[in-house]
Amino acid sequence: MYECEGGFMDSYSNDDKNIRINRFIKAEFLPAVEKYKLAKKLLENWSIETDAMIYQFCSECSDKLYEAVEHFLREAIAMDTNNITSLIGLCDKVKDDSRFSDIELSVFVTKKEPRNASTHHGRLQELGDYQRVIDNLIKLIHIVDPTKEIGNIEGIYDKFDYNKFWYDIEEFAAENTHYILFIDPINDMVTDNVEAVLSLPWSIIVDFDGREANGKVHKRVVANSDAQMCNIVNVKNQGISEVTFRLKAPVYISMESGVAPRRFADWKRREKNNFEYFIGKSKTLEKDKAIVVIAKGKDRTTDLFLEKIIDEYGVDNVRIIFLEGSFSNDKINDMSDEYNDFCYYQNSSILDSLSEIAKHQYINKNVKQGDYEGIILPSYEGVVNVYNKSLVDNLNQYFEVLDIEKGKSIENIYSEEDFLKGELISWEALNLEYDILPVPERRYQEFIGEIEYSLKAVSSKCKLFSLLHKPGFGGTTLSRRIAWDLHTQFPVVILKRYSSSETWNLLTALYENVKKGILIVADENNVSQSDIEKIQKEAQNSIFPVVLLSVSRIRYKLKEKEKEKRILYLNVMEPEIYEKIEQRCETLAKKKFDERIITKRKNAIQAVNLQERCPLLIGLYFLEELFEGTEQYVSRFIQELDNTVDEVAVKEAMCIISMCDYFGQKKVYPVLLEKILNPTCLRGYSVKNTLRKVQELFKFSIVNGCTYVEAKHYLLSKEIIRQLFVQQGKSNNWKDYIVTWSKKFIDLSISVCETKIDPDLQGLLKDMFIENRETEYLKGKFSILLESCSSETDKEEVLRYLAENFEDFVEGSINIENEEYNEHQLLAHFWGHLGRLYSQKGALNNFTKAEDCCKKALNYSEETGSYDYIILHIAGDSISKRIQMILDNIYEYSDLHKNIEVIKEGISEAQEYFNKSASYGNQQYGYVGLLTLWSKFFIKFFSVTGIDNMFNMQKLENICEKLDSDELSEWVMSGITVFTDLLETLDIESYSEIAVSMIYGIKSDIAVYMKHNEHFNVLGELNNYLSKLTTMSIKDSSKISNVKRMIIRNVLTKYYAEDKHTYSKFLKTDKKTKSDLVLIMQYLDENISQETRTRNDFVLWFKLMRYSDKSIDDAIKKGHQWYEYQEDIEEKDYLPLYYLYVLYYLRALDGYSSAIYEAEKFRSRCRKVCEERRRDFSKLNYDRVRDWLGNDKGLKRLLDDHEADYTRLMADDRYMTVQGKFKEIDPSSRRIFGYMEITDPVFLKGTKVFFKPNECGVSARQIEHLFEFKVGFSLERLVAFDKSVVDISGNVTKNVSEYKNKQLIVKKPIAIGDIVHINFFTYQKEKGRLKGIISENGKYAFLYKSEVSYEKYITDSDMEIYVGVDSEVPIEVKMIAYNDKFDYYTVSLKQLVLGESSMVEHSDLYNALKNIKIE
Secondary structure, eight states, rough: BBBOSSSGGGGGGGGGGHHHHHHIIIIHHHHHHHHHHHHHHHHHHHHHHHHHHHHHHHHHHHHOOOOOOOHHHHHHHHHHOOTOOBHHHHHHHTTOOOOTTSSOGGSSSSSSOOOOSSHHHHHHHHHHHHHHHHHHHHHHHHOTTTTOOOOOOOOOOOOOOHHHHHHHHHOOOTTTEEEEEEEETTTTTTTHHHHHHTSOOOSHHHEEOOOOOHHHHHHOOOOOOOOOETTTTTGGGGTTOHHHHHSSSSSEEEESSSSOOOHOOOOOOOOIIHHHHHHHHHHHHHHHHEEEESSSSSHHHHHHHHHHHHHHHGGGEEEEEEEEEEHHHHHHHHHHHHHEEEEETTTTOOOHHHHHHHHTOOOOOOOOOOOOOOOOEEETTTTEEEOHHHHHHHHHHEEEETTTTTTSSSSOOOOOOHTTTTTOOOOHHHHHOOOSSSSOHHHHHHHHHHHHHHHHOOOSOOOOEEEOOOOOOOOOHHHHHHHHHTTTTTTTEEOOOTTTTTTTHHHHHHHHHOOEEEEEETTTTTTTTTHHHHHHHHHHHHHSOOEEEEEEOOOOOOOOOOTTTTTEESOOOHHHHHHHHHHHHHHHHHSOOOHHHHHHHHHHHHHSOOOGGGGGHHHHHHHGGGGGHHHHHHHHHHHHHHHHHHHHHHHHHHHHHHHHHHHHHHBHHHHHHHHHHHOOOOTTOHHHHHHHHGGGGGEEEEEETTEEEEHHHHHHHHHHHHHGGGGGGGOOOGGOOOOOOOOHHHHHHHOOOOOOOOOHHHHHHHHHHOOOOOOOOTTTTTOOHHHTTHHHHHHHHHHHHHHHHHHHHHHHHTTTTOSSSOHHHHHHHHHHHHHHHHSSSSSTOOOHHHHHHHHHHHHHHHHHHHHHHHHHHHHHHHHHHHHHHHHHHHOOOOHHHHHHHHHHHHHHHHHHHHHHHHHTTTTHHHHHHHHHHHHHHHHHHHHHHHHHOOOOOOHHHHHHHTOTTTHHHHHHHHHHHHHHHHHHOGGGGSSHHHHHHHHHOOOHHHGGGGOOGGGGGGHHHHHHHHHHHHHHTTTHHHHHHHHHHHHHHHHTTTHHHHHTTGGGGGGOOOOHHHHHHEEEHHHHHHHHHHOOOHHHHHHHHHHHGHHHHSSSHHHHHHHHHHHHHHHHHOOHHHHHHHHHHHHHHHHHHHOOTTHHHHHHHHHHHHHHHHHHHHTTOOOOOOOOOOOEBBBBSSSEEEOOOOOGOOTTGGTTTTEEEEEEEEEEGGGGTTTTTTTEEEEEEEEGTOOEEEEEEHHHHHGGGGGOOOOEEEEOOOOSSSEGGGGOEEESSSSSSOOOHHHHHHHHOOOOOOTTEEEEEEEEEEEEEGGGGGEEEETTTEEEEEEEEOOOOOGOOOOOOOOOTTTTSSSSSSSEEEEEEETTTTTTTESSSSSSOOOOOOSSTTTTTHHHHOOOOOO
16 A cells, blocks of 8 residues: 655645646656656567666656655645545545546555566556556546646557457357456546446446445446346345346446455455355356456456356356456466466557447437237137237236237246246246146147137037146146147136126127137136136136136045046156156256255155155255245145134144254154144044145154154245244244244243153254254354344343253253153253353353353263263363453463463363363364364463464473463473374364364464474474473473473474375384484383373374384283273273274284284274264264284284375285185175185184175175185274285186076065065165165065164164165065055064075075074
8 A cells, every 4th residue: 555655745835726736747747757658668679678777767657656646636635634644545535526436546546566577568567557547647637727738648558459359259149148247447437438338238247446336337337227236245135146147137246345455365355255155146047158358457356256257157168358468478378277268458458448349339228119019819810919908908907818929039038947946937938848747748638629629619518627736746837838838729818816897898808809719727826716716607607618727726635536538637746757857957956066965865855755746846855945936835835724723723833843844854743743733632633634734845754653744845844934933923034033933842842741851852952952963063153043043142042941941840850860861961951052152252252151051061961970072062162262262352471471370270171171072972072172272372372472482491481480370381381282292193084174174274373383393493492401300300290291292293293294194204214213213102101101191192102103113012011001091081982992902913913812802802892982982973984994904023014094005005015915704794784794704814713804795896606715805904893905805716706697687586465574675775864764665566665773683783874885785686674564554564684584585595695694693
């Protein structure tokens, strides 16, 4: 920014304005122009040698030019401006002054300094900038003194090539293309030229003029009634959608605010996402390409927004045209790499380019109004033009009349996309056949043939036809298709409203004009059923040919339909029609969404009962938020309830169902519905019957005699909530009623509890009010329900009501010693999350309340005898946020001195909670919270005290002594070791993206203080400090241990391989490497022997042991120490158990047969800990190989998986090749997981190794064959590398398909107890069951978790393995139950007895399965 330096006071010392003006012109303006001309002259013969002189002239021109700008601005303001010290301030002062409307102030606000060295093109651009400043300065001088005669400066740019531009822009006629204009402020351009440029058919105008409403572009666009105005800051709240870009042209977006252009960092931080949102809405099916005209400089801001356009449309679908071009060859080459299609106009400026374009445009302001042309309709003579304007106007009040020419306009922007998104289909779309016929073609033709016959027959008695449809099946669309197909043969009218005195008279008058049978379409979506019945009577008694097609919903269960030709039923969808609709929706979805999302949604549709699938649901499932038909669909059902006896109860039930579904993603707890719909407990009550008028919105399922209800799609739930919440209030915002309905839900839930809270209800309450399914818990987010609240106060009211009311119930009704379902743990979550809310920044921030709530939560949690990692994390996070707020208000050394004890105490307390949270369930929650807190403290502590390296212990000790805080240096030192150890040792591969992102952010923030480099002599200082402590005979070992940890950490930085995430550089054999490793292991041994040992000491020891000379016995001893340490601190950790089981296998390889027993014992314990942690959100992959078995000796047999190259692993001699027999296929894994038993090496004989037969190309016929493979260790078992599995028995089967072909499945009757074949196509997680189709009879069957295996624990992941695998060999199951009401079977894997199997005894598959152990 150019700052005024006060030198203007000498010029202003003269009171005579004319003298001052002349002085400014002679001493500043004219010299600037002279230097500009000299530079311009030299530029004609530019060379590297002359560039230095050009730079000198440009520099002198800039200095004088901006002095003149400042002085003339002050003169123009004509008032005291001494308090304004910058050009920005002066420009802001005049930006709304009408005298400056033709001056571009943005060229004044930033002094343009020339570059020291540049190219010809660079200098051309600089001189172009100065030319524009001079041109605007001349206008400014004329404002100050209109009498001054100053000639214009001749331009330096080449003439703009308009013909090339018109070719590049494809004459504004490119198909499926948005024309987008990026434009810098051009207020210095002639107004007529601005208007001419803006008259071109731009789709989008991106305006960077900070004068906003006073800018010329804004003024001209806002006058256009077809334009849509919006602002980048608030674009997400301005109702912008894809419809906007189809209905409005141009869509204008204002990017700047103020005359000074925004810094790039501001754009990137604040508005990047808003522009991404804006441009994301612009892409439609009709316009999926873009031509972007850049009428602004190519800078980082331009590049940022172009990148977003290219990301959205695709690099091959975007052409970029730069109107200003002063590009070097290198720059042009860079642009060729950056853009697939771009054009530029070398040596041209924005103003010159736009002015030349404007000259070629003409604005036609005289649009002639044509005479009234009437409507063209079919008649007995062919066609007739009905010119009677009065008749036509009256008809239009009651009908939509289908003119023969209707639907042929190419200007209508309705697209196929609009139809698929649920909008009412237009006549243009029907003309283009965008719709899909929802009934068989033969039946459709038969139906309209009957209508045609009746319209032709004067005396026909068949005047009433009906289209009966289920909601969502496309009844309205089909009726409009019938109307369209007949409108060129017969006059067709769509009834909009009915009047007993007018409607039929108008139809009679119309008939007099056309003398041909009239088709009337009466849809109950437009007129009431009673009005339809009235016009039916008039049609029945009509003396002229007429057919009334009534379109109504099916409101009753259809019996066997008669062969009634005049009724068209639309209540089922033929498979071929379903496939057409699905294919069209999927095609559209592929343009909007990732392939994985589409696959997931497609699977969700497949899970919907075939009879319930309809076009609306298909569109809704595929397009979700893009689908626009839900509002009208839901509102029709709600209208059905108006003035009915049970209206209030049913609407309340709909809200409760929808809240459970939308906010909790759960089915409603059945007792809640019964409380609403059957409060007096009448016999014969049925949920489905009570909800019969709205049952099409919901899915019903019966489990153990209870009816569970959920919406057919979560967006239907959202729409029900949106419409019903607001019905009884003043606000139109449904979010304002979340508190009211939450309280209703809480009261209802408590009312159905007696002496316990059922686990299903507990789960529902947690999912609705507590759980966050958007994985943003670490970012401070709450449940979907709470995040939907209108205000923070509403969140508080909901959570407090929840906690207090359930506390009253639990304390009053449930004895903790006898409680059956952990109600007190649930209560702990309620209080804990209320505390979390109070600890957030904002109006509700209150740390006292936060910590009080957390104490309550902890008390309730501890009373149950078990810790909950979320409660522990919340407690730690609450204290952490309080400490962070204290840190935020520390600016000086004295502030730190005053608060250090409080900070120290708070961090220590929070650390204890975070460590427990990590230990009792979720490492990422606990450790990310702890790392965040320590990093905030260190950054503040170091910045205030002047410490530039956290490893400078002597300086740290000196600072801590000055702070007069007891044991502070030791505490800080301990914190540094905890912090650095965690950063280095965390296994973040298993963490969520958000957690990983936060950890990388912490590393980045603290990096400036973690100086490991030898240049800083960190190791030397640490060793000196350790020697000092040792010499002083410090009794407290923790300080010495911490210094050793820092030395270890600094040494390790030299040996860490970033690409592999290992310390593989220790594999070097030089003396320095060996001595460093010996020192590290020595320090680790010493630290582990102390009472102050930490988990990270053990973790690091075991990471490094494979590079050291330690023996297996040393490692086993250390493993037991670690295991005992974890038991002493009452924390469950799988790592010591993992290493112990692996180490005992290594020991077994050395000939110790008893070690196998120990290995299996610790492997079993490790697996048990892993199973307990499967509820953990950290996505830990328990089956991932962590280490491979190698050919070396001792601990060097362990090869870290991070160092493995899977493409070369098979041929790598470092990895041991093991032999084993294929023994069995695991029944609990749909038989796609199998086991080998090791035969060689002999010391591991009989050890089971897990593998995946299908991925190895191994079939069931190869059981008992001998295989070779590489083997690794996962947390739960030994694993074979799939690609290394080779059958070496010499009689390999040709292919598993040989077996498949023998197993032909015959269709036959089946009974309970039979063995049948089944393919599973979906896993219903919330019900814990697989759904499939029985091959023998084609009926549905379910397999529940409890019927998979006799093993105690079957996970969701285990169940999902069964879905869609190897459909050619269906799995064999046993029939154990049949539900005759809903016609489905329950099947079992664990009850399958091989003796009963349909398989041939002694067949290969039989032999494979007979080894399954059934306990």
